[in-house]
Amino acid sequence: MSEYNSVADYEAKAKTLLESSVKGFYQSGAGDEQTLYLNKQAFQRLRIRPRVLRDVSKISLKNSIFSKQVDLPLGIAPSGMQKVAHDDGESGNARAVGSFGGIYIMSTVATTSIEELAQNAPNTRKWFQLYPYATKGISESLIKRAENAGFEALVITVDVPVLGLRRTDAKNKFVLPKTLQLANLVKEKTNGLEIMDGLSNIASNFNAGFNWEDVRRIVRSTKLPVIIKGILTAEDAFLAKANGCRGIIVSNHGGRQLDGVPAAIEALPEIVEAVGHSIEVMMDGGVSQGTDVFRALALGAKMVFVGRASLWGLTVNGQKGVEDVFRIIKNELEVTMALAGCASIGDIRPSMVKWDSGYYSKL
């Protein structure tokens, strides 16, 4: 039996282990951190409406995404520089989620290269997250490398035209430790990219002019399904679909970009309503337990991703810590499903949740 019973236990332990500027980088959000707070708090406002006397003797977590089965509707969101947490880094994180049959999204600004990750976690389904670069040829080269290495989808993050106002990182002057490198970008030096280690420096290489025409060009040029990460409105969801994207990750970047935007779970319903199930709608933000995953699935998410939860596990005990985090959340999801009367993911319907305001409106 693990000494950790919840992701909160891992978070508390991780915070005692991390050097203070790294702890700040992981835990903080942008501005006043209103959205960071909302991401978690909004889940509490979404009540679960359990059904009883249904046969829940066998619970199945299987689902499908892009017509291919996943064993668990939970994956790891892209987060940069995972070797800062633990030497196991991206490879340990990816192997851990792979052992549960979930999906790993690799960040552009990883401390492991695309090619190394493919070698180190061959049995994990992997998607590549792209930050569009301003220097010509870099994005195209990264996409080609991900295709060649067997990554199954391309996730374009669109909520970082510029870096959010992260006061904690600015105060701490957070930089990538000298012993590590942005491994994906080292190879791109030959394409004229200047590699930097400070956060705002890294983001200054991104293409703030990136737009829907660029998305269309990428959709046309890659054989991978394109997913847009960082959408919070029905308007942009329509545009993603109209421009040929096959999926959306509803996300506010873990509260790290524009402060004051809604929690991802609050934005999810309008996006599901806008595009239905014609493309895959997924979400991340504030997920730390099985009841959160259940609520997101009920509101129509096909997959749910964790960012910080996996980083806390990685910090405490490398790959094994992430495996334990997944064991905990998976068990919580199974228990939640049983207690709510859902034997399969398909049973988790929108009617199984209700915003708290719905309980007070008639008073």
Ligand SMILES: Cc1cc2nc3c(=O)[nH]c(=O)nc-3n(C[C@H](O)[C@H](O)[C@H](O)COP(=O)(O)O)c2cc1C
């Ligand atoms: C330390 C850290 C680094 C991140 N780096 C990236 C990144 O490189 N690319 C990206 O698209 N999102 C990045 N994100 C955002 C995550 O993909 C995800 O949207 C967010 O963490 C979800 O919220 P949660 O941490 O509450 O689960 C990062 C988040 C954190 C906490």
